[in-house]
Amino acid sequence: MREGLDHWPFIAASFALGIGGTLGLVAQSWLAMCRAEARRDKSRQK
């Protein structure tokens, strides 16, 4: 017997994980890169 589950909460959770996680990964990687390159440039000037 098949359950009559509403699919939309599962779809919403999947998209939220996919979009939120990907944006988080991009933001973390980009900010870490900017910080590391700024630190390198600062060490060159010293």
Added chain:
Amino acid sequence: MHGFANPARFLRLARWLTPLLLVSGLAITGITLVWALLSAPAERLQGDSAKILFVHVPAAWLGMGGWSALAIASLTELVWRHPLAAIGARAVAIPGAFFAALCLATGSLWGRPAWGAWWVWDGRLTSMLVLLFLYLAYIALAEAADRDGGNGRAGQSRIPAIFGLVGAINIPIIHYSVLWWNSLHQPPSIAMGKSAMAPVFLYGLLAASLGFSLIFGGVVLARMRTILANAQTEARLRRKALQEDFGEREDA
């Protein structure tokens, strides 16, 4: 290929390629996912839950593709001593682990309405879980090797590269698991040159995969630039400390 062994040449390329990959990837992925949510039709058997596949399938491909790239970079590091190969392998590990985890999470969310179960211990799901553990082990091993064996410099130890190569055994196991063993998971719907999917799903899936792949490439480049910048800063600070130490001794 060896032309890019030079970090300065790599940085010149990565400086404009990183934002280009990230912006185009985010745009393509965003447009495709909005279309999938609002306009993609319900699948005949799976209903609306088939929309989850627009996130799940690219995540699965990138989880597996990430380890394939890590294994190629490890081989390049071991055989040709390519200076950027070790950095590339380390940069792939975290996005690869993220997409493997996303594949497992969205697969579970798809499995509950489709199979009636969040999780089953079958070949495909278990081998994908093993891939996630391999990524986590690689990240820990690379961190430890760079800290203890390489004086804080990425790529001085060969142990993570050997682990990266050995772990590649799991990739064909994941791919063929649905053919080798009885599985709840469906067999591949897309093979070389043929597809069992309706065109509307196929093209949507290809667009989502392209978008997520561009993001993956941009994230890997950003992480490579981070590792390189940290290594350059550490080297400069170490050199400066040595010069100061040498100067003090001469004065004494």
